[in-house]
Amino acid sequence: MSDLLLDISGLSAISLREGGNPILRDVSLSLKKGEVRGLVGESGAGKSTIAKALLGILPRTVKVTSGTMRFEGRDLLTMAPRDLSAIMGSDIALIPQDPQTALNPGRRIEAQLTDGLRLRRGMNARDAHARALQLLSEVHIRDPERVLKAYPHELSGGMRQRVMIAAAFSLEPKLVVADEPTTALDVTVQKQILRLIRGMQEAHGTAVIFVTHDLGVVAKICDSVTLLYGGKVIEAGPTADVLADPRHVYTKALIAAGPRYDRPDAGLEPVPQWVFDQLHQEIRTGAKEILHG
Amino acid sequence: MAERLITATGIEVTYGNRRRGGVKVLHGVDLHLDRGETIGIVGESGSGKTTLGRALIRLVDTSAGEIRFDGKDITHLGEEAMRPYRKRMQMIFQDPMASLNPRHSIRQILAGPLLFHGLAKSEAEADQRIAKMLDRVGLPSIVLQRNPHELSGGQRQRIGIARAALLEPEFVLADEIVSGLDVSTQAQVLNLLKDLCRDLGLAMAFISHDLSVIRAVCDRVYVMRQGRVEEAGDCATLFDDPQSAYTRELLDAIPLPEVDADWLKDPEVA
Numbered sequence: 001m002s003d004l005l006l007d008i009s010g011l012s013a014i015s016l017r018e019g020g021n022p023i024l025r026d027v028s029l030s031l032k033k034g035e036v037r038g039l040v041g042e043s044g045a046g047k048s049t050i051a052k053a054l055l056g057i058l059p060r061t062v063k064v065t066s067g068t069m070r071f072e073g074r075d076l077l078t079m080a081p082r083d084l085s086a087i088m089g090s091d092i093a094l095i096p097q098d099p100q101t102a103l104n105p106g107r108r109i110e111a112q113l114t115d116g117l118r119l120r121r122g123m124n125a126r127d128a129h130a131r132a133l134q135l136l137s138e139v140h141i142r143d144p145e146r147v148l149k150a151y152p153h154e155l156s157g158g159m160r161q162r163v164m165i166a167a168a169f170s171l172e173p174k175l176v177v178a179d180e181p182t183t184a185l186d187v188t189v190q191k192q193i194l195r196l197i198r199g200m201q202e203a204h205g206t207a208v209i210f211v212t213h214d215l216g217v218v219a220k221i222c223d224s225v226t227l228l229y230g231g232k233v234i235e236a237g238p239t240a241d242v243l244a245d246p247r248h249v250y251t252k253a254l255i256a257a258g259p260r261y262d263r264p265d266a267g268l269e270p271v272p273q274w275v276f277d278q279l280h281q282e283i284r285t286g287a288k289e290i291l292h293g
Numbered sequence: 294m295a296e297r298l299i300t301a302t303g304i305e306v307t308y309g310n311r312r313r314g315g316v317k318v319l320h321g322v323d324l325h326l327d328r329g330e331t332i333g334i335v336g337e338s339g340s341g342k343t344t345l346g347r348a349l350i351r352l353v354d355t356s357a358g359e360i361r362f363d364g365k366d367i368t369h370l371g372e373e374a375m376r377p378y379r380k381r382m383q384m385i386f387q388d389p390m391a392s393l394n395p396r397h398s399i400r401q402i403l404a405g406p407l408l409f410h411g412l413a414k415s416e417a418e419a420d421q422r423i424a425k426m427l428d429r430v431g432l433p434s435i436v437l438q439r440n441p442h443e444l445s446g447g448q449r450q451r452i453g454i455a456r457a458a459l460l461e462p463e464f465v466l467a468d469e470i471v472s473g474l475d476v477s478t479q480a481q482v483l484n485l486l487k488d489l490c491r492d493l494g495l496a497m498a499f500i501s502h503d504l505s506v507i508r509a510v511c512d513r514v515y516v517m518r519q520g521r522v523e524e525a526g527d528c529a530t531l532f533d534d535p536q537s538a539y540t541r542e543l544l545d546a547i548p549l550p551e552v553d554a555d556w557l558k559d560p561e562v563a
């Protein structure tokens with residue numbers, strides 16, 4: 001059996017809101033079981049669109065025009081709604097950017113964590129409670145009994161994000177999609193959360209698509225990376241190769257733009273206009289992406 | 294010789310009603326700033342960075358300590374007496390959308406304070422100054438007709454900077470102003486801020502939780518922890534040889550774009 005979990009091939013989409021403007025252009029990427037792949041690019045590059053397509057939650061104003069998204073060999077785009085809803089949340093789960101809006105403010109954490117366990121895994125209330133407690137301690141929540149009884153607003157931002165991670169892993173999914181899960185957090189909490197996601201991923205052998213705009217975060221948590229611009233894949237490959245030997249001028253420019261505390265004289269070089277001009281030219285002519293390894 | 298602009302001594306801030314037991318969040322902070330100097334204020338979430346910055350410009354009251362601005366004790370000045378100082382100290386906000394009136398055009402947003410503080414005697418004079426400043430921050434004049442929500446994040450942040458700089462302040466407080474921007478836009482905004490401070494002789498307090506950003510723009514840095522200054526010093530010394538374990542922890546938390554398999558290892562295991 002192949003260890004390929006996800007195979008997105010030639011995926012294109014347009015925005016009906018923006019007059020049929022292409023927002024994904026012939027995107028291909030694949031994921032092995034247990035692999036962590038970073039999806040990077042600046043705002044509007046199409047990262048969330050890919051994440052939403054995977055979870056079957058594309059807005060009506062976005063239309064897929066071609067391509068396939070095979071999950072364990074079956075195309076998610078043409079699957080019957082019944083089969084799809086059996087997979088979503090169960091085999092494929094989401095860690096959202098903003099746990100504030102993802103958690104229901106009117107329900108206790110316990111209810112939100114155990115719904116899936118009871119309804120989709122057929123657990124009784126007692127087993128679901130025990131499993132929820134165990135999940136919360138796996139994400140290093142110190143007082144899980146108290147947190148289960150709490151409402152979302154009674155928890156700090158970092159705690160809510162931990163609850164969302166526990167929820168995403170609760171049904172032992174094969175793929176977790178994390179859409180900028182640490183962007184709103186400060187660097188110390190970010191590091192704890194990244195450590196948690198990696199720990200859960202390793203413990204459960206889960207594959208992860210990690211959406212971020214931070215190449216530093218990619219370097220620390222992703223095995224492989226796909227860099228997007230304007231809905232097009234620019235460069236992709238194993239993280240170590242792409243970061244140590246970036247081949248596209250845009251990738252090089254992005255690495256040079258970030259400040260570094262260890263190199264006070266480097267960094268802070270905005271991406272030059274000619275690089276954007278070249279990217280736009282490549283998009284018009286449909287140039288091939290650069291693939292490492 | 295450098296000229297002292299701000300000296301804060303023993304600053305304490307207590308939120309909430311003191312009689313009913315408020316919460317003290319700053320516990321005696323000392324800080325100083327020369328004209329034209331940029332200091333960084335760094336620390337984890339909740340360490341008191343924003344509170345300290347706002348205390349310096351008298352947006353929150355201090356329950357103990359003293360703040361001197363240009364030699365004058367401003368700690369307990371009433372709003373009336375503070376007014377002449379308001380123009381001299383400006384703030385650039387983290388979320389420009391929240392601080393720019395969404396129903397006003399960019400022109401109105403920029404012209405209002407100029408006319409209010411009497412820096413422009415007429416609408417025409419205001420427009421002249423605005424045109425120059427827009428050019429300075431690298432924005433085309435068509436943005437003047439737009440509303441804030443019609444601008445990109447980087448453009449909004451430039452408008453926030455332009456609005457502050459137009460008033461020709463001596464001090465600006467910049468609170469987490471680049472955290473939401475992508476690296477390229479962040480680099481543009483930080484370069485702009487550095488150039489403006491240099492050209493206008495502005496002193497700045499730059500708040501961030503990211504020490505890489507702090508090092509790129511600041512001369513000196515204050516590391517805050519639980520309402521106290523944990524460590525302070527000039528950037529070269531502090532970054533090359535941090536004394537406090539907490540400062541080292543903040544440095545270690547920054548993901549540099551280099552693969553490092555040990556970075557995410559649990560500290561107790563590593």
Ligand SMILES: Nc1ncnc2c1ncn2[C@@H]1O[C@H](COP(=O)(O)OP(=O)(O)OP(=O)(O)O)[C@@H](O)[C@H]1O
Pocket residue numbers: 015016017018023041042043044045046047048049050059061062213
């Ligand atoms: N609901 C929608 N309907 C139509 N088009 C949309 C919708 N949401 C986003 N788009 C468009 O799709 C493109 C890609 O957006 P997407 O949200 O995928 O970017 P992103 O890479 O996630 O950016 P960010 O870093 O800002 O989250 C953009 O041009 C955007 O304007």
Ligand SMILES: Nc1ncnc2c1ncn2[C@@H]1O[C@H](COP(=O)(O)OP(=O)(O)OP(=O)(O)O)[C@@H](O)[C@H]1O
Pocket residue numbers: 186308309316318336337338339340341342343344345502
């Ligand atoms: N208006 C307020 N009323 C009561 N407590 C407050 C208020 N503002 C802040 N605090 C508390 O004061 C402490 C310091 O908060 P402050 O906002 O200064 O921290 P910060 O370092 O700026 O954090 P962040 O990085 O999250 O912006 C925190 O414990 C916070 O909860």
Ligand SMILES: [Mg+2]
Pocket residue numbers: 047048049
């Ligand atoms: Mg997005």
Ligand SMILES: [Mg+2]
Pocket residue numbers: 342343344468
């Ligand atoms: Mg703050």
